[in-house]
Amino acid sequence: MSTTSLSRLSVSSLLPPITPKPFRPAPTALDYRRRRFPGACRAYKVTIEHGDERRTIEVGEEETILGRALAEGVDVPHDCKLGVCMTCPARLLAGTVDQSEGMLSDDVIASGYALLCASYPRSDCVIRTIPEEELLSLQLATAND
């Protein structure tokens, strides 16, 4: 064996090739609950339209649409995740959600608006994200009533 051939070896040539793994979201509390109590939690298909992206994800009735969307890698606007800052506004195009924990006025909710961080699906849904200003102007108008 010559010393010349050894000097040409690099560490990377000795290692197996690296194959990137597909993205897998971290399991949520709902995932663990589903595994432990199969059939105990209902889940709905929620289609989220954000910009040019349209993704359908499965959201459990006990998790927010925002929480599941982020866990699935859907990059939608958000900040507080508490239903307070209004940076996750959306228009509910089809289906129903429970947003009793959010701070939107009843009139705004009845008009078909929702905050993703405070929305729990109660049926299959289609939701489109909207600019923050659209929801803010409506919410402020109803607050003055």
Ligand code: FES
């Ligand atoms: S993230 Fe703040 S209201 Fe939804």
